[in-house]
Amino acid sequence: MFEFVVGSPLNIVLILGAVLVAAALLIWVERRVLGFLNERLGPNRVGPWGIAQSLADVGKLITKEDWVPPFADKLPFIVAPIIVPVVMLLSFAVIPIAPGVGIMDLNIGLLWVLAMAGLGSYSAMLGGLASNNKFSLLGGLRAAGQMISYEVFMGISILGIVILSDSFNLREIVEAQHKHGWFVFPQFIGFIVFVIAGLAETKRWPFDLAEGESEIISGFNTEYSGMKFGLFFVGEYIGMLLLSALIPVLFFGGWYAPFGLELPNAIISGIFWMCAKTGCWIFFFILVRAALVRPRYDQLMNYGWLVMLPLSLLNLLVTGAVVLAQGN
Amino acid sequence: MINFLCKQLYIIWSQLVTLWLVFTHIFKKADTVEYPDQMPYMFPRWRGRIILSRDPDGEERCVACNLCAVACPVDCIALQKTEDENGRWYPEFFRINFSRCIMCGFCEEACPTHAIQLTPDFEMAEYVRQDMVWEKEDMLISGTGKYHDYNFYKIAGKAIGGKGKGEARNELPPIDRRSLLP
Ligand code: SF4
Ligand code: SF4
Numbered sequence: 001m002f003e004f005v006v007g008s009p010l011n012i013v014l015i016l017g018a019v020l021v022a023a024a025l026l027i028w029v030e031r032r033v034l035g036f037l038n039e040r041l042g043p044n045r046v047g048p049w050g051i052a053q054s055l056a057d058v059g060k061l062i063t064k065e066d067w068v069p070p071f072a073d074k075l076p077f078i079v080a081p082i083i084v085p086v087v088m089l090l091s092f093a094v095i096p097i098a099p100g101v102g103i104m105d106l107n108i109g110l111l112w113v114l115a116m117a118g119l120g121s122y123s124a125m126l127g128g129l130a131s132n133n134k135f136s137l138l139g140g141l142r143a144a145g146q147m148i149s150y151e152v153f154m155g156i157s158i159l160g161i162v163i164l165s166d167s168f169n170l171r172e173i174v175e176a177q178h179k180h181g182w183f184v185f186p187q188f189i190g191f192i193v194f195v196i197a198g199l200a201e202t203k204r205w206p207f208d209l210a211e212g213e214s215e216i217i218s219g220f221n222t223e224y225s226g227m228k229f230g231l232f233f234v235g236e237y238i239g240m241l242l243l244s245a246l247i248p249v250l251f252f253g254g255w256y257a258p259f260g261l262e263l264p265n266a267i268i269s270g271i272f273w274m275c276a277k278t279g280c281w282i283f284f285f286i287l288v289r290a291a292l293v294r295p296r297y298d299q300l301m302n303y304g305w306l307v308m309l310p311l312s313l314l315n316l317l318v319t320g321a322v323v324l325a326q327g328n
Numbered sequence: 329m330i331n332f333l334c335k336q337l338y339i340i341w342s343q344l345v346t347l348w349l350v351f352t353h354i355f356k357k358a359d360t361v362e363y364p365d366q367m368p369y370m371f372p373r374w375r376g377r378i379i380l381s382r383d384p385d386g387e388e389r390c391v392a393c394n395l396c397a398v399a400c401p402v403d404c405i406a407l408q409k410t411e412d413e414n415g416r417w418y419p420e421f422f423r424i425n426f427s428r429c430i431m432c433g434f435c436e437e438a439c440p441t442h443a444i445q446l447t448p449d450f451e452m453a454e455y456v457r458q459d460m461v462w463e464k465e466d467m468l469i470s471g472t473g474k475y476h477d478y479n480f481y482k483i484a485g486k487a488i489g490g491k492g493k494g495e496a497r498n499e500l501p502p503i504d505r506r507s508l509l510p
Contacts, residue, residue, distance in 0.1 A: 033354075035358070036353075036354045036358070037350055037351070037353055037354050038353070039353055039356050039357070039358050039359050040358055040359070040360050041358045041360040041362070287347060287350060287351055288347065290350050291346045291347045291349075291350035291351075292343060292346060292347070
């Protein structure tokens with residue numbers, strides 16, 4: 001049997017492969033689940049249940065003309081789509097999947113994720129600016145404003161967890177939840193703010209204002225075609241996967257089984273429960289996409305700065321006060 | 329203030345209700361008809377592919393009167409009249425450009441002989457554009473289509489070979505007007 005050590009080459013290869021396959025599958029899963037939610041069937045033609053739909057999509061994207069518009073700013077235009085998937089994959093490095101399964105055991109894991117999310121916003125910004133097109137510019141501006149403001153609350157909302165678990169290390173946060181119970185209960189407000197900010201961060205519905213098909217064609221990726229568009233696309237799905245994996249780690253006890261439903265092998269149990277929890281969140285995000293409508297941009301901003309920021313600060317303040325009062 | 333808070337709570341509540349309602353739809357049966365595997369029922373009066381029918385005796389019904397071509401709003405019917413040795417009119421060629429046809433059915437309504445009829449078939453895609461132009465041979469069927477008993481020449485007063493004046497159904501023999509003279 002293999003020895004699972006955090007950061008071993010086997011781990012890296014397996015996790016990278018799993019994440020990429022999962023992201024590709026998500027393209028199909030999302031459309032299928034959306035279909036069911038809309039009382040349709042979704043793509044079910046390619047392979048059994050349509051499972052090879054992603055392959056067909058990738059084939060289509062690769063064989064399409066990879067066109068750089070003559071009026072675009074070449075270098076940033078080409079760099080922009082590369083940033084998203086790279087950054088999102090890098091964030092995955094710190095996600096603890098099971099005891100001994102993970103790529104990096106970073107002491108500043110949480111900060112790393114936030115930093116990478118911050119870098120990710122460059123992709124939409126650069127893409128929007130470099131396209132040299134009105135709609136792309138609008139999309140890029142929206143993306144910049146939205147991602148930078150929601151990053152603020154995203155950071156503040158999880159500081160409560162850092163106080164409670166006394167660590168930035170994601171593994172220690174999971175261990176702390178094993179000891180004290182899921183953080184979703186003491187940190188409920190932080191949890192809500194984090195989920196909403198995370199949605200805005202990954203530019204997923206209903207916060208897809210940066211793309212907003214019905215308003216600005218396709219926003220920052222209007223001018224993109226072929227595999228460059230594919231990279232944006234895959235990056236978005238890896239981002240969704242990352243968010244869905246981060247929420248269980250931070251709030252729902254990570255790889256530890258709920259209600260003592262532990263499987264015999266610690267690693268298998270860990271992987272199973274992590275995947276199950278991640279899957280639930282992925283489903284939730286697809287449900288949100290199917291159900292909720294996109295807010296107006298000023299509503300988004302008002303809501304962010306006037307509701308989310310005070311809420312998250314209040315949460316931080318109360319958590320800090322309680323922890324201080326208990327005298328550690 | 330209280331009002332404002334109530335409104336906000338109501339908004340949150342309505343979002344949650346939306347989520348729940350949409351979620352319940354996952355258990356409902358999909359409305360999709362998986363078309364090539366599962367053929368939808370096509371109603372007999374559906375306006376689809378156009379055919380030219382024959383009368384009960386197996387002769388071409390079309391008399392090349394051009395009424396359908398005139399009625400057609402997109403001018404996609406072209407035909408040329410000719411006559412056979414019996415004096416029956418028929419189209420020398422009859423051509424419909426289906427890439428222009430809008431399946432409106434006006435031609436069927438205009439036709440005095442029930443020759444041109446629309447059928448429930450809708451699978452008319454072609455790979456080559458020129459293949460969308462159908463000739464008489466492509467459209468002429470061997471049956472009577474929707475109207476089984478109608479035979480224009482048996483009813484109309486026009487004399488053709490084998491049927492003189494006054495021999496049509498419900499037609500009286502022609503009157504010799506001179507015999508009415510005092
Ligand atoms: S169905 Fe309408 S458009 Fe088509 S041939 Fe007849 S009259 Fe013309
Ligand atoms: S199809 Fe009917 S309307 Fe058209 S030319 Fe023939 S008889 Fe006349």
